[in-house]
Amino acid sequence: MKKWIVSALALTLALSLSACGSKNESAPASNASSGGDAGGEKQQEVTLKVGASPTPHAEILKFIQPKLKEEGINLEIKEFTDYVQPNVQLDEKQLDANYFQHLPYLEQFNKDKNMDLQPVVAVHIEPFGAYSKKYKSLDELPEGATIALPNDPTNNGRALALLEKNGVIKLKEGVGISGTAKDVVENKKNVKFKEVEAAMLPRVLDEVDLALINTNYALEANLSPTKDALAVEDKDSPYANYLVARPDNKDSDAIKKLAEALNTPEVKKYIEEQFKGEIVPAF
Numbered sequence: 001m002k003k004w005i006v007s008a009l010a011l012t013l014a015l016s017l018s019a020c021g022s023k024n025e026s027a028p029a030s031n032a033s034s035g036g037d038a039g040g041e042k043q044q045e046v047t048l049k050v051g052a053s054p055t056p057h058a059e060i061l062k063f064i065q066p067k068l069k070e071e072g073i074n075l076e077i078k079e080f081t082d083y084v085q086p087n088v089q090l091d092e093k094q095l096d097a098n099y100f101q102h103l104p105y106l107e108q109f110n111k112d113k114n115m116d117l118q119p120v121v122a123v124h125i126e127p128f129g130a131y132s133k134k135y136k137s138l139d140e141l142p143e144g145a146t147i148a149l150p151n152d153p154t155n156n157g158r159a160l161a162l163l164e165k166n167g168v169i170k171l172k173e174g175v176g177i178s179g180t181a182k183d184v185v186e187n188k189k190n191v192k193f194k195e196v197e198a199a200m201l202p203r204v205l206d207e208v209d210l211a212l213i214n215t216n217y218a219l220e221a222n223l224s225p226t227k228d229a230l231a232v233e234d235k236d237s238p239y240a241n242y243l244v245a246r247p248d249n250k251d252s253d254a255i256k257k258l259a260e261a262l263n264t265p266e267v268k269k270y271i272e273e274q275f276k277g278e279i280v281p282a283f
Contacts, residue, residue, distance in 0.1 A: 044072060045072050045073070045074050046072060046073055046074065046253075046254045047073075047074040047076060048068075048073055048074070048075050048076065048096045048097065048254050048255070048258060049076045049078060049094070049095050049096050049097075050075060050076065050077055050078070050095065050096060050097045050098060050099060050258070051078050051079075051080050051085070051086035051089060051090065051095045051097075051098035051099070051100065052077055052078070052079060052080070052086070052098065052099045052100055053079070053080060053081070053100040053216045054079045054081070054216075054220060055216055055219045055220050056124070056126075056216060056219065056271075056274075056275060056279055057099045057100050057216065057241070058077050058079050059274070060099075060123065060124070060262070060267065060270070060271065061075060061077050061099065062077065063267065063270050064258075064261040064262065064264075064267060065077075067261055067266075068257065068258065068261055071257055071261075073254055073257055073258065075258070078095065080100065081199050082197070082199055083100065083101065083105070083152060083198060083199075086098040086100050086101075087101075087106075087109055087113070087115065087117060087244075088113075090117060090244065090245070090246060091113075091115050091117060091246070093246075096245065096249060096254070096255070097120070097243055097244060097245045097249075097255060097258065098243075098244050099123065099241065099242070099243045099244070099262075100216070100241065101241060101242065101244065102154075102239035102240060102241055102242065103119060103122075103238075103239070103240065103242060104154040104158075104177060104238075104239065105152065105154045105155065106119060106242065106244060108152075108153055108154050116246070116247055117244050117245070117246060118244065118245055118246060118247055118250045119242040119243075119244055120242065120243040120244060120245050120250055120255060120259050121242065121243050121259040121262060121263055121283075122240035122241070122242050122282040122283060123240070123241055123242065123243060123262045123263070123267075123281075123282055123283070124240065124241050124271055124279045124280060124281055124282050125237050125239060125240050125241065125279065125280050125281075125282050126214065126215030126216060126225075126239070126241060126278075126279045127215060127225050127232045127233040127234070127237055127278075127279075127280075128155075128158055128159065128162055128212065128213075128214060128215065128232070128233045128237070128239070129212070129213060129215065129218060129223075129225040129228075129229030129230075129231065129232040129233070130159075130162060130163070130166070130210055130211070130212050130213075130229055130230050130231040130232070131205060131210070131211050131212075131213055131218065131223055131228055131229055131230065132205075132209060132210045132211070132230055133205055133206060134209055135209065135210070135230070136230070137230055138166055138167070138168055138210075138230050138231060141168065141189055141191065141209055141210060142189070142209065143189050143190060144189070144190050144191070144192060145189060145191045145192070145209035145210060146191070146192050146193075146194055146207075146208045146209050146210075147163070147168075147191050147192070147193055147194065147208065147209065147210045147211070147212070148193075148194045148195075148196050148201055148204050148205075148207075148208045148210070148211040148212065149193055149194070149195050149196070149211075149212050150195070150196070150197075150198040150201065150212065150214065151195040151196055151197055151198070152198060153178075153180075154177065155198060155214060156180065156195065157175075157176070157177040157178050157179045157180065158177050158239065159212035160179045160180070160181070160183070160184070161176065161177050161179065162212060162231060162233060163212070163231075164179075165231075166231045168189070168191065169184050169186060169187050169191065170184070170185055170186030170187075171183050171184060171185065172184075172185050181193045191209075194208060196211075198213075198214050198217060199217055201213045201214070201217060202217055202218065202220070202221035202223065203221075205221075210230070215278065215279060219275075219278065224278055225278050226276070226277050226278055240282035241282070243255075243258065243259055243262055263283045267281070268281045268283065
């Protein structure tokens with residue numbers, strides 16, 4: 001009888017311990033699941049890889065990084081010093097978006113490379129400028145002066161249009177920003193053109209009489225459009241710089257959040273205060 005009672009007690013104890021063990025083993029998994037439901041889905045972070053020129057594009061992106069982080073967007077910024085790779089890598093899906101170019105450049109690039117990259121939102125305008133380390137005005141340019149221009153078609157035409165507006169040359173009627181050196185119909189000082197990759201223009205400034213430089217590269221070289229340029233585009237320039245994505249992701253929630261963050265009053269104020277008129281908001 002005693003043996004039976006002892007056996008019964010032992011069996012009861014074993015079952016009790018077994019039940020406790022099952023309960024303890026399942027608890028962490030349950031808590032992990034509960035934690036995921038409570039915060040995981042809500043706070044799930046999405047990473048966006050965005051290509052940008054160092055100045056001012058990457059600076060503006062860095063300004064909005066904290067705000068995007070709060071909204072679940074981890075913004076990874078990859079800086080480029082050329083105008084080709086940001087589009088190539090976006091097309092190849094190595095990037096999710098880029099921010100460095102104006103619309104005419106994007107349209108020409110899509111046409112030349114058979115791509116379909118999509119403008120998302122305009123952010124800022126960089127007035128294009130003419131710079132010289134030898135002269136203080138365009139009137140001082142000598143006979144046969146050498147003028148360096150960007151070698152990409154859209155910025156090349158843009159540079160020639162600025163020279164025409166300031167009386168250095170005259171272009172064939174109607175060519176607008178699509179003009180090339182072949183479209184010059186009047187050149188009173190017989191200036192010569194030297195076409196250079198846009199990023200290299202500040203480096204050749206010592207070698208030429210005048211250089212037409214994109215503002216992002218001018219700023220990187222400590223050249224101020226408002227202080228150093230002998231001629232500069234009007235601030236109503238149509239060359240707004242855009243956030244650009246692909247057809248497959250331009251309408252995604254993450255890209256929409258990025259676009260919204262780039263067009264806030266805070267960003268407008270940052271651009272105005274940080275760059276003091278050297279670049280201007282486009283919204």
